Amino acid sequence: MSYTSLMTTDAAFSRYEEIRRRLPQTTFPSRSQSRxxxxxVADDVDAFVLDAFGVLNVGQTPIPGAVERMAELRRMGKKLVVLTNAASDTRAAALKKYRKLGFDFTADEVVASRDVCAARLGDYLPLGRWGALCTDVDTFADLDADIVRWTAAKPWDVDGFLFLSSAALDAATMTALKADLHRRTRPLLVANPDIVAPRETGLSCEPGYFAHLLADETGVESVFFGKPFGNAFDDVKRRLQGIAPERIAMVGDTLHTDILGGRAAGFKTVLIERFGLFSGTDVGPYIRLSGIVPDYICPVT
Ligand SMILES: [Mg+2]
Structure with missing residues (x-):
């Protein structure tokens, strides 16, 4: 796998199954309802937690009808929260992006895995310097910690690693990271656990992909922030205080992040078929193979 290549849905699904032991364990309903x-689905819940990629947008393009659906759900009195595994944008940049796509979400309605991770940095390294795996345009201005960009060309002496983006990751940096972690074990925090993300051109490999590769090859286990892990859902529950988990629906396009995580958090789950990981394929066999069964399946948002 090269560092810029795209993955197929089959390959991404197989990889998620291979690393399943590192994901939360839970049980699922025996079958899904089609809506x-x-x-x-709105009559059955009081709040919707929405994945972004594959539910609201594909790359920089809004999904047809999604803007209107959010307005409709608001008119029905439903609470909305966006829960996205995104780690390279600051909160301000993310909000600006949603506005540009036509959505009216407020800062209080967006939980990004970057923020889930940022809020817990001090638990892992109260003092000291983080080496960030990210692009050269990424900023750390919103993160309350000492952070430098870490690459093979500039392998700073750091006390922990923070994986924000794989967009500029190269083989030399992965090799250097492996050697550095081998020399001395330090925390490796991954602020985007996704293996792939749907782009206009196909599925791109994301930080989770490389973190699992590193764990397989070196035994160094990362700490993941974001779906399907409980830390992301804890932050969502804080935004939706007073609403029982079973009256909250997690809406997503990915079985191993959105549906698995939502279910493990005690939420209802809704799989959107048409625009994300399973676009252009029949999701049925993937549900049967994984046993990750959503409560509801909708073709569109
Ligand atoms: Mg998605």
Missing amino acids: ASLAQ
Whole structure:
């Protein structure tokens, strides 16, 4: 696998199954109910937690009808929270992106895995310097810690590693990271646990992909922040205080992050078929093979 290559849905699904032991364990309903859209799920819940990629947008393009559906759910009195595994954008940049796509989410309605991780940095390294795996345009201004960009060309002496983006990751940096961790064990925090993300051109390999590769090859286990891990859902529950978990629906396009995580958090789960990881394929066999069964399946948001 080269560092810029795209993955197929089959390859991504197989990889998620291979690393399943590192994901939360839970049980699932025996079958899913089909609904036309989220409007037909609304009577069963008081709040919707929405994945972004594959539910609201694909790359920089809004999914047809998603903006209107959010307005409709608001008119029905439903609470909305966006829960996204995104680690390279600051909160301000993420909000700006949603506005540009046509959505009206407020800062209080967005939980990004970057923020889930940022809030817990001090638990792992109260003092000291983080080496960030990220692109050269990424900023750390919103993160309350000493952080430098870490690459094979500039392998700073750091006390921990923070994996924010794989967009600029190269083989030399992965090799250097492996050697550095072998020399001295330090925390490796991954602020985007996704293996792939749907882009306009296909599925890109994300930080989770490389973190699992590193764990397989070196035994160095990362700490993950974001779906399907409990830390992300704890932050969502704080935003939706007073609403029982079973009256909250997690809406996503990915079985191993959105549906698995939502279920483990005690939420109802809704799989959107048409625009994300399973676009252009029949999701049925993937549900049967993984046993990750959503409560509802909708073709569109
Ligand atoms: Mg998604």
